[in-house]
Amino acid sequence: MNTTTRLAAGLPDAVHETQHAFRAALDALARPGQIRRIGAPLPGVALGGAMARLLLTLCDDETPVWLQSGDPALQSWLRFHTGATLADSPMLAGFAIMTEIGRAPALADFAVGTAAAPEFSSTLLIELPALEGGPALDWSGPGIEVMQGVRLQGLPADFWTQWQANQASFPQGVDIIFTCDEHAIGLPRTTQVGRTGGV
Amino acid sequence: MTSNTSTQYFSERQAWLAVLARASRIELEAKLELANESLLTLQRVRPAEVGMLMLRGRVGGTGNPFNLGEASVVRCAVRLGNGPLGVAYALGRDKRRAELAAVFDALLQDPQHHDDLQSKLIEPLATAQSQARDQLQGEVATSKVEFFTLVRGDA
Numbered sequence: 001m002n003t004t005t006r007l008a009a010g011l012p013d014a015v016h017e018t019q020h021a022f023r024a025a026l027d028a029l030a031r032p033g034q035i036r037r038i039g040a041p042l043p044g045v046a047l048g049g050a051m052a053r054l055l056l057t058l059c060d061d062e063t064p065v066w067l068q069s070g071d072p073a074l075q076s077w078l079r080f081h082t083g084a085t086l087a088d089s090p091m092l093a094g095f096a097i098m099t100e101i102g103r104a105p106a107l108a109d110f111a112v113g114t115a116a117a118p119e120f121s122s123t124l125l126i127e128l129p130a131l132e133g134g135p136a137l138d139w140s141g142p143g144i145e146v147m148q149g150v151r152l153q154g155l156p157a158d159f160w161t162q163w164q165a166n167q168a169s170f171p172q173g174v175d176i177i178f179t180c181d182e183h184a185i186g187l188p189r190t191t192q193v194g195r196t197g198g199v
Numbered sequence: 200m201t202s203n204t205s206t207q208y209f210s211e212r213q214a215w216l217a218v219l220a221r222a223s224r225i226e227l228e229a230k231l232e233l234a235n236e237s238l239l240t241l242q243r244v245r246p247a248e249v250g251m252l253m254l255r256g257r258v259g260g261t262g263n264p265f266n267l268g269e270a271s272v273v274r275c276a277v278r279l280g281n282g283p284l285g286v287a288y289a290l291g292r293d294k295r296r297a298e299l300a301a302v303f304d305a306l307l308q309d310p311q312h313h314d315d316l317q318s319k320l321i322e323p324l325a326t327a328q329s330q331a332r333d334q335l336q337g338e339v340a341t342s343k344v345e346f347f348t349l350v351r352g353d354a
Contacts, residue, residue, distance in 0.1 A: 080276075
């Protein structure tokens with residue numbers, strides 16, 4: 001009789017490792033476009049190291065999590081270690097976890113908060129194939145001195161059009177943390193994105 | 200597996216978890232030899248951690264629930280090799296105690312070790328615990344006071 005399907009372990013030293021990951025996530029959002037290291041992958045968890053650690057750091061019983069993948073092992077892992085509930089739809093998500101951005105809902109489908117309470121918006125954690133080597137884009141805005149060149153890989157063609165709309169709806173809108181394996185890049189709703197050398 | 204046997208399984212497990220939760224660290228440590236070889240493959244799925252929980256009670260056992268107060272509690276989840284997940288909750292802040300109880304829970308779910316542990320660990324502990332409870336109840340019973348409302352003669 002084995003009702004538990006190989007539940008993977010959490011962080012061995014939860015206090016210090018979540019503090020480290022939280023600080024890195026804070027830095028990533030304060031300095032949009034700069035790559036931060038979050039930490040090594042966790043054994044038995046079907047997520048990159050950065051994504052898994054951010055989930056354990058950010059989620060608790062007050063943050064409904066929307067998972068793009070329906071992997072039951074992942075769901076029970078998340079619920080066991082964080083106590084987070086699973087959101088039924090993206091609109092209800094405190095955090096949305098996406099591992100296949102090409103097949104993900106549009107940014108407008110997530111919670112954007114209200115004008116009076118813009119903090120009630122979803123934060124999107126998106127796993128990408130690579131944080132470097134993609135099409136060159138210039139990011140600018142708060143936290144960036146002049147321009148920050150970023151070359152994210154694997155985003156769908158209309159993603160940045162959606163982002164323009166998201167950015168324009170400030171103070172409402174979603175914030176994004178892109179992850180790849182052990183690293184992360186923050187994209188807060190204040191950041192403007194344009195093609196390098198024009199537009 | 201039918202729901203009947205599964206209900207039975209859960210109540211059995213509830214019973215041994217209750218015994219483990221009340222057992223002292225010394226009692227558990229003394230029986231650790233029963234687990235010896237399995238400990239080599241110990242994996243801490245959730246390392247022992249201390250937290251608080253709110254105890255609630257009902258006045259007279261039937262009234263509205265009220266918050267009695269907070270208690271510190273320690274919990275732990277472990278796995279031995281590829282076996283089932285062992286969990287433990289215990290009052291107090293003794294992390295080692297919760298870890299030992301979780302190890303024994305994992306072993307008790309393993310058919311290979313179940314009978315051995317049930318007879319050498321759980322049954323003696325359960326007997327000792329119920330004896331201690333009976334003794335305490337016996338001591339307290341002598342001071343029990345019953346209140347009656349007497350009907351007045353002029354009623």
